[in-house]
C-alpha cells in the first residue's frame with residue numbers, strides 16, 4: 001500500500017486512505033515526513049475498493065478541514081448509499097457457481113470487510129484540474145471499475161495511477177488484470193492517458209514508484 005500525498009505549502013492532499021484499521025500507519029507516515037494529518041485540505045478516493053477507502057473515515061475524523069473527492073460513479077459505494085461494486089460482482093459470480101460448489105464456498109458478503117462509510121465533499125469529473133502542486137488533473141481510468149480515477153501532476157510529469165497500474169515482479173507497470181472489471185477497457189484508458197500526458201514517473205498503489213518514459217510504456221501495454 002502506497003498512499004501518495006500532494007503538498008505545495010498551501011494544500012495538503014492525500015490520495016487514497018488504505019485498508020480498514022491502517023490509520024495509525026498513515027499517521028506515523030505523516031509524522032515521519034514532518035506533516036500533520038490535521039492539516040489535510042483534501043482526500044481523493046480513486047475508487048471504492050476497501051484497500052483504498054478502508055481508513056478514509058478515520059483520516060477524515062483527524063482532518064476535519066479535508067474535503068473528500070470521488071467520481072459520481074464511485075461515490076455511492078463510498079458514502080454507503082449503495083453496495084460496493086466489487087461485492088455486487090462477487091455476489092453475482094457466487095450466484096453463478098454450481099450448487100454443489102456454492103455449498104462449500106462461503107458467501108462473499110460474509111467475507112467482505114466492514115468498511116466505515118465516509119461522506120463525499122465534491123464529485124469530480126474527467127479533466128478537472130485542481131491547483132494542487134501547480135495543477136493536478138483528474139484522469140478517469142475506466143476499466144478497473146466504473147469511475148475509477150488516476151491523477152496527473154503536470155509540474156512533476158507524474159501519473160498517480162491508483163489501481164490503473166501496478167508493478168509486476170520485474171518492476172514494470174502493468175494493469176492489475178485480476179481485480180479489473182474490464183481489462184480491454186482498462187487498456188484503452190491507458191492508451192488514452194499515454195496520448196494525453198507526458199509521463200515520467202508513475203506512482204502505483206500496488207508496487208511503488210516507477211521512473212522512465214511512462215507514455216511509451218503505457219502505449220506498449222495497451223497495444224495501441
Ligand SMILES: [Zn+2]
Nearest residue numbers: 047049163179
Ligand atoms: Zn482496486
